[in-house]
Amino acid sequence: MRVPISTYRLQIRESFDLTAAARIADYVHDLGADWLYLSPLLKAEPGSDHGYDVVDHSIVDPARGGPAGLDAAAAAAHALGLGVLVDIVPNHVGVATPRENAWWWDLLTNGRASRYADAFDVDWEFGGNRVRIPVLADGDEALEHLRIVGDELHYFDNRYPIAPGTAEDGLSAREVHSRQHYELIDWRRADAELNYRRFFAVNTLAGIRVETPWVFDESHIEIIRWITDGIADGLRVDHPDGLADPAGYLDSLAAATRGSYVLVEKILEGDEQLPASWAAAGTTGYDALADIDRVLVDPTGRAPLDSLDSRLRESADPVSWPQLIHDTKRGIADGILRSEVLRLERDLGSSVAQIVSDESSPMSQVGDSLAELLACFPVYRSYLPLGLGHLEEAARRAKEHRPELAATIDGLLPALTDPANPAAIRFQQTSGMVMAKGVEDTAYYRYSRLGSLTEVGADPAEFSIDVDEFHRRQQRRQATIPASLTTLTTHDTKRGEDVRARINVLAELPSEWEAALGRLRSAVPLGDGPLEALLWQAIIGAYPASRERLHAYAEKAAREAGNSTTWTAPNEEFERGMHALVDSVFDDDRVIQILGDLLEKVRQPGWSNSLAAKIIQLTAPGVPDVYQGSELWETSLVDPDNRRAVDFDERRLYLAAIDAGAAPPIDETGAAKLLVTSRALRLRRDHPEYFSRYVGVLAYGSAASHVVAFDRGGAITVATRLPVGLQRAGGWGDTSIIVAGRPVADVLTGARFDGGAIPLASVLSQYPVALLVPIGSTEP
Numbered sequence: 001m002r003v004p005i006s007t008y009r010l011q012i013r014e015s016f017d018l019t020a021a022a023r024i025a026d027y028v029h030d031l032g033a034d035w036l037y038l039s040p041l042l043k044a045e046p047g048s049d050h051g052y053d054v055v056d057h058s059i060v061d062p063a064r065g066g067p068a069g070l071d072a073a074a075a076a077a078h079a080l081g082l083g084v085l086v087d088i089v090p091n092h093v094g095v096a097t098p099r100e101n102a103w104w105w106d107l108l109t110n111g112r113a114s115r116y117a118d119a120f121d122v123d124w125e126f127g128g129n130r131v132r133i134p135v136l137a138d139g140d141e142a143l144e145h146l147r148i149v150g151d152e153l154h155y156f157d158n159r160y161p162i163a164p165g166t167a168e169d170g171l172s173a174r175e176v177h178s179r180q181h182y183e184l185i186d187w188r189r190a191d192a193e194l195n196y197r198r199f200f201a202v203n204t205l206a207g208i209r210v211e212t213p214w215v216f217d218e219s220h221i222e223i224i225r226w227i228t229d230g231i232a233d234g235l236r237v238d239h240p241d242g243l244a245d246p247a248g249y250l251d252s253l254a255a256a257t258r259g260s261y262v263l264v265e266k267i268l269e270g271d272e273q274l275p276a277s278w279a280a281a282g283t284t285g286y287d288a289l290a291d292i293d294r295v296l297v298d299p300t301g302r303a304p305l306d307s308l309d310s311r312l313r314e315s316a317d318p319v320s321w322p323q324l325i326h327d328t329k330r331g332i333a334d335g336i337l338r339s340e341v342l343r344l345e346r347d348l349g350s351s352v353a354q355i356v357s358d359e360s361s362p363m364s365q366v367g368d369s370l371a372e373l374l375a376c377f378p379v380y381r382s383y384l385p386l387g388l389g390h391l392e393e394a395a396r397r398a399k400e401h402r403p404e405l406a407a408t409i410d411g412l413l414p415a416l417t418d419p420a421n422p423a424a425i426r427f428q429q430t431s432g433m434v435m436a437k438g439v440e441d442t443a444y445y446r447y448s449r450l451g452s453l454t455e456v457g458a459d460p461a462e463f464s465i466d467v468d469e470f471h472r473r474q475q476r477r478q479a480t481i482p483a484s485l486t487t488l489t490t491h492d493t494k495r496g497e498d499v500r501a502r503i504n505v506l507a508e509l510p511s512e513w514e515a516a517l518g519r520l521r522s523a524v525p526l527g528d529g530p531l532e533a534l535l536w537q538a539i540i541g542a543y544p545a546s547r548e549r550l551h552a553y554a555e556k557a558a559r560e561a562g563n564s565t566t567w568t569a570p571n572e573e574f575e576r577g578m579h580a581l582v583d584s585v586f587d588d589d590r591v592i593q594i595l596g597d598l599l600e601k602v603r604q605p606g607w608s609n610s611l612a613a614k615i616i617q618l619t620a621p622g623v624p625d626v627y628q629g630s631e632l633w634e635t636s637l638v639d640p641d642n643r644r645a646v647d648f649d650e651r652r653l654y655l656a657a658i659d660a661g662a663a664p665p666i667d668e669t670g671a672a673k674l675l676v677t678s679r680a681l682r683l684r685r686d687h688p689e690y691f692s693r694y695v696g697v698l699a700y701g702s703a704a705s706h707v708v709a710f711d712r713g714g715a716i717t718v719a720t721r722l723p724v725g726l727q728r729a730g731g732w733g734d735t736s737i738i739v740a741g742r743p744v745a746d747v748l749t750g751a752r753f754d755g756g757a758i759p760l761a762s763v764l765s766q767y768p769v770a771l772l773v774p775i776g777s778t779e780p
């Protein structure tokens with residue numbers, strides 16, 4: 001199995017297709033990355049910018065360059081010695097445009113008699129032998145807008161098949177609809193009455209049963225060809241937690257790909273470990289992101305930021321993260337994923353007639369207990385018999401929270417702990433949905449004491465970690481999952497790495513932040529303190545960002561938070577004020593002045609944090625991934641902002657200048673970050689022998705707490721932490737690190753140092769980071 005040393009993620013789409021990827025393979029190689037890492041490539045919904053809505057498993061998407069484009073990209077990569085890693089989507093398919101998806105179209109045409117009825121996870125009995133499709137705008141009255149066009153039913157721009165023999169002459173479109181194997185329903189009914197499994201709460205992404213052998217074979221026929229024909233060298237598996245049997249799926253994938261390198265997009269909670277039995281090299285790296293961010297956060301900022309957050313909420317006590325996520329997860333289970341809870345109840349033996357699916361009706365005792373267990377589940381999911389303890393913990397918490405449900409919960413456990421029970425299988429598939437929607441897509445927008453901590457894969461209740469704890473976690477990574485990916489930014493992160501790095505500075509400046517926030521709230525009041533803190537932090541972190549980008553972020557953040565406005569019922573008055581807040585950043589001199597004053601205090605320390613995070617990630621244990629363009633400042637916000645176009649011509653010019661000897665200053669261009677990225681990637685690629693272990697390097701002196709340093713087996717990383725405090729203390733002073741007694745050179749600057757005790761004032765005189773190697777091993 002070929003294992004990458006590093007990867008470079010590209011978002012492949014119509015505006016940057018596989019042919020474009022082939023053209024920049026030489027740049028990726030020159031940067032120092034080892035593999036090209038490509039977003040999903042199979043044919044997706046028309047206009048899809050991300051590719052996670054696959055409609056045809058048999059072909060590379062023509063809009064993304066088609067088979068010829070993939071051949072060109074792979075050939076360009078392999079000619080340069082680069083591997084190719086491709087993102088795949090086994091859990092679901094796109095069904096927004098039924099005609100585009102032959103499997104879904106056949107299912108709608110033929111119902112339970114369809115060959116593909118076994119491919120989709122449909123509760124036929126609950127739907128009266130029809131698939132419920134939530135697209136109608138105004139209840140059943142909207143059916144009057146149906147039209148018969150040839151052998152199709154049209155509802156505005158939506159097209160659906162007419163089953164053979166069901167459209168006799170003279171029948172109205174509404175009557176023809178009543179004879180189909182699908183039922184068009186009001187979109188509002190989906191939350192409680194849908195009868196097919198989805199990806200989270202996305203109605204246009206239908207889950208498939210990839211655990212069925214023929215479904216696996218036919219949905220992977222093109223993917224397996226990439227591996228067997230030598231086009232791709234590894235795969236990244238999207239959302240394995242949605243599968244009925246993730247371990248079994250990975251075993252099947254390993255057998256079909258002859259044990260190729262495979263990663264899983266898996267969120268680990270706290271000390272949770274990836275199951276050792278999985279045929280996977282590791283995760284996509286969110287766990288590493290969380291550790292790197294937290295070692296760069298000042299722990300002394302916690303108390304004042306907690307206090308500020310409480311005042312913004314008009315509360316006497318700090319918000320409890322466990323209570324917050326319990327409530328948001330319960331809201332999801334009772335709301336947009338209620339249909340999944342009711343499906344679980346039916347799997348447990350309740351008949352369709354026994355279950356009231358109207359979302360305005362109270363749940364039964366069983367449904368209530370299931371929802372409470374889901375709200376109390378401590379991780380994304382279990383993999384029975386692995387993770388049985390998590391279910392037992394959820395039961396204990398649920399009974400403490402709702403003692404009146406204790407007997408019912410105890411009665412459910414025999415079924416939910418049985419790996420072969422359909423209800424247990426579905427519960428495991430559902431718990432991850434509830435966690436993702438309740439935490440990442442709701443609580444993260446309500447918990448705003450320090451927005452950089454509310455990132456995918458992170459525990460916002462953990463404010464910071466010290467250097468010793470960071471070393472412990474890296475040693476564990478080196479020992480357990482050394483081939484797992486590490487990351488700082490992805491297509492799913494809520495904020496780009498350099499946005500978070502700047503926000504982290506606020507933990508060192510809590511009084512300055514509180515004063516600035518107070519002035520901003522007075523200048524542009526909104527009436528939602530926690531959301532205002534979230535928005536102003538994002539604005540500061542991403543500055544300068546365009547008006548359009550900030551408006552889009554504000555709308556998404558406010559509606560995801562769901563306190564003052566929502567997606568389904570937007571509060572127009574509140575949103576006018578919210579958009580006025582964004583406009584003030586560009587139009588109000590008072591706001592511009594307040595932001596300018598605060599930015600003067602956080603800009604340089606934020607850049608220091610950015611370079612520290614980057615060099616740590618690129619040189620720490622694991623396989624570092626560089627998200628497209630993040631070798632310069634990465635100031636994106638939540639998707640789709642983080643899939644913006646990248647100017648590779650600019651990056652080529654900067655890299656050429658650096659290679660010609662330029663020593664870029666730390667400024668708005670981000671060229672200093674490109675220097676750090678290229679030198680670290682090249683060193684890992686060209687001298688893997690210097691990355692064989694992990695040992696923390698101790699610092700001594702008055703500023704010892706302001707450095708993170710570690711020895712990877714020859715390469716020694718040195719990074720500044722808490723730069724504001726370091727400056728206030730007067731700099732490095734007498735602080736030094738002690739390395740082996742042989743001369744070393746910094747590959748970033750070329751500066752040379754004798755071994756032994758090395759003063760940090762010398763090592764970090766030009767940049768806040770350094771990467772030391774034995775002299776004679778490489779030319780810096």
